[in-house]
Amino acid sequence: MTIREFKMPDVGEGLTEAEILKWYVQPGDTVTDGQVVCEVETAKAAVELPIPFDGVVHALLFEEGVTVDVGQVIISVQTASGGDAGEAAAAAAGAPAAAAVQASSVVAGGGAEEAAPAARQPVLVGYGVSTASTKRRPRKAPHPVQTAVAARNGTAAAHAAAAPAAPAPAAPAAPVAVPAQGGAGKALAKPPVRKLAKDLGIDLAAVVPTGDGGVVTREDVHAAAAAAITPQAVSAAVPVAQAPQTAPVRDQAPAAAGAPAEASGSVRETRIPVKGVRKVTAQAMVGSAFTAPHVTEFITFDVTRTMKLVQELKEDPDLAGLRINPLLLIAKAVLVAIRRNPEVNASWDEAAQEIVLKHYVNLGIAAATPRGLIVPNIKDAHAKTLGELSQALSGLVATAREGKTSPADMQNGTLTITNVGVFGVDTGTPILNPGESAILAVGAIKLQPWVHKGKVKARQVTTLALSFDHRLIDGELGSRFLADIAAVLEHPRRLITWS
Known part of the structure; x- marks a missing residue:
């Protein structure tokens, strides 16, 4: 063995x-x-x-x-x-x-x-x-x-x-319990019991152990929780999906022994550990903001025709079963604009001091997940049909929301779209995903008064914001690229004529 x-x-x-x-x-x-x-x-x-x-x-x-x-x-x-x-x-x-x-x-x-x-x-x-x-x-x-x-x-x-010679006692049924970090004098408990105590806000050191060898059991923790219902225990009773794993920090000293729980005061601050995806995202955004010289440009325009096309495509039997929405046509418009302005699809090689032009488009889609913002990308998006692009978008978003996005899905992106409009936001100044040349923020699409054919009418209007790396993209190139995206979405027939 x-x-x-x-x-x-x-x-x-x-x-x-x-x-x-x-x-x-x-x-x-x-x-x-x-x-x-x-x-x-x-x-x-x-x-x-x-x-x-x-x-x-x-x-x-x-x-x-x-x-x-x-x-x-x-x-x-x-x-x-x-x-x-x-x-x-x-x-x-x-x-x-x-x-x-x-x-x-x-x-x-x-x-x-x-x-x-x-x-x-x-x-x-x-x-x-x-x-x-x-x-x-x-x-x-x-x-x-x-x-x-x-x-x-x-x-x-x-x-x-x-010890004197004697029959060797049998080993415990389970492996030796891992003691709490910190050395001697700490309570002994198995990992699941420690997690239970943490969720209930119970200090293991104060729990009377009844297990073999002085090990704290689940029953011991539950008994301690029943004897002293703490604010932490109340918050731990909330389902995991609703209660974030955070540690409350009080602005007053702990209450004296025997004092009512109310004496400790209300929670004034909550500290959330930054780790995993959130930690790296924060580091990447700081690095991007202070490494790549950002420029952001904006354009507001009429997307009424695109919204009508979305409705028509939803009724197209050839696209039955596919998710058709404005983001799909925006993604297609970005790909058409990249084809007309290929220099925007590039990266900066700091070591070689070179601009690397990409002849493929791995289109990133920023996705908000319970673990933080991630940016998976659609590989070779430039080569996909509208139906294939719809399938890729749906799969990408579903996988991200389930927390199953693989590291490979987030590597080698070339340009990103972030749809802040779903939150009712008009626009913003997005920060580049590290290593990419540009990021497009899509604002909310709203019914607004607009001059159309010489008359003021109610039209569907939106604002796009394009942030780009000024080492790769100058003002002229960035402006032409953004104007082309807007032109396609204002007159979606250009999805055909410009392709």
């Missing part, structure tokens, strides 16, 4: 960390090669991780919500020698204490890890696994949780060696 470790892989081309969103397995569960064991969120997307071997889960090294560096062990699995899966399962349920100590030393990064046979190395999810041998990554300083596990197991082993 061997303890195998699964480390946090780099699931997105050079990313250094990922947050564990959800565990799908618990200690004692049987897993098979390729089974998804957890979902993690990188700086680019949420990704499901499959385990690359068979066995029984020995321990989960990190709780949900913890950010883990790439290369750190996140789960250990007991695997059977010679294919004896039954032996591995039995060992997980009740192995001798010595075996448990030996296993824990592997989890903590001990010498047994070095002797483990070479395993297939996990790579980007969805692209299989590599069978080539790999060179070990230089060992980093151990994580505080792993250090605590190793320290506690080492102490247990020393006491066992010094």
Whole structure:
């Protein structure tokens, strides 16, 4: 029987960390090669991780919500020698204490890890696994949780060696619980119990443990919550989909022991940890704003004909089942304008001090998701028909809202559209997606008085705002490009005549 470790892989081309969103397995569960064991969120997307071997889960090294560096062990699995899966399962349920100590030393990064046979190395999810041998990554300083596990197991082993000869007690049914970060004196509890306590606002250190070895159980946490209903417990009762995972910060000192909860005052501030997609988006926007010289131009025009065309296309049997909306025709107008002004479809090579013209269009669509703003792009959008573009747009938006957008879907974009009009906003000055030449903000389409054929009439009007990198696009080129987009949408027959 061997303890195998699964480390946090780099699931997105050079990313250094990922947050564990959800565990799908618990200690004692049987897993098979390729089974998804957890979902993690990188700086680019949420990704499901499959385990690359068979066995029984020995321990989960990190709780949900913890950010883990790439290369750190996140789960250990007991695997059977010679294919004896039954032996591995039995060992997980009740192995001798010595075996448990030996296993824990592997989890903590001990010498047994070095002797483990070479395993297939996990790579980007969805692209299989590599069978080539790999060179070990230089060992980093151990994580505080792993250090605590190793320290506690080492102490247990020393006491066992010094104790008088006696029948060895059976190991606990589940792997050794991971203590709270911070070292000795902290409560012992399994990751799911810690998460429950966190959700209910319960301090584990104040909970009386009833589990074997002084481990806090779920029942202990519920009992503590029932004994003292805190404001945090009330907020934790709200469904996860409605209550953001934030930490309230009060502007007054905590109430004295025994004082009513109201004495602590009302919540005046809330702090939201910035990590994952939100963190990288913030960094990218700062870098873009202070690296690429932005210029923004605006144009307001009549889109009544385009709105009529949208209604006609919805009734076209050849497009039945497709989502037809103004954004689809705006995207098509942008592609037509790029064909007429190909120099806008470019990027800046800082190292070579060159402008790189792109002969393809990967059209980005900014999407607001529960995890923050992301910009997946439609690959080779320039080569798609109207129907194909509609299918690509619908799939892109649906995948983004489900949080399943892959890192590859957000790479190599050339130009982006952001539709702020859906929020009733007239216009804005959008910031470039890093590495791209321009971004088009689409404002709300509203019925307004407009001079049409010499008379003031009610017409559908909108405003477009184009921000572009002035190193790549000068005022003339940017103006012609924006005017062409407006011209197509004002007279949509140009979708044909200019194509």
